[in-house]
Amino acid sequence: MGIKDIVEGKKQWREHMARVKALPPDYEIVYREMQKYLFKVGPVALSEGNLLSEIVDFFEEGAANGKGVLELIGTDVAAFCDDLIKDSPTYADAYQQSRSAEHAAAEE
Incomplete structure (x- = not known):
């Protein structure tokens, strides 16, 4: 990763966070x-x-339609997030798999 990539990444992140700040207050909090x-x-x-x-896109659309954020996601933010990533591996999963592989290799 070069300097240009880092600068571009920071620029994209700032643009993303500007979109978040433009959301209604309840959407931004959630x-x-x-x-x-x-x-x-x-x-x-x-x-x-x-x-x-994609979450910001979803929130922008909901806000434009006059819906409250809890109408979109429900009252359990963690459950909504878990549902979004249910089929995605996590870094914890990857770590656990690597440790299991190391343990299996050590037993051989």
Whole structure:
């Protein structure tokens, strides 16, 4: 990863966060909670894909339609996030698999 990639990544992140800040206050609060939760859980798709941008797209559409954020996702933010990433491996899964492989190799 070169300097240009880092600069471009930061630029994209700032643009993304500007979109988040433009959301209605309740949407922004829920988005930030989802972001914290997803960063903790660590789905691999988070760094490889557009999951956070897709959430903002979804929220922008909901806000444009006059819906409250809890109408879109329900009252359990963590359950909604878990449902989003249910088929995605997490970094914890990858770590567990590598440890299991190391343990199996050590037993041989």
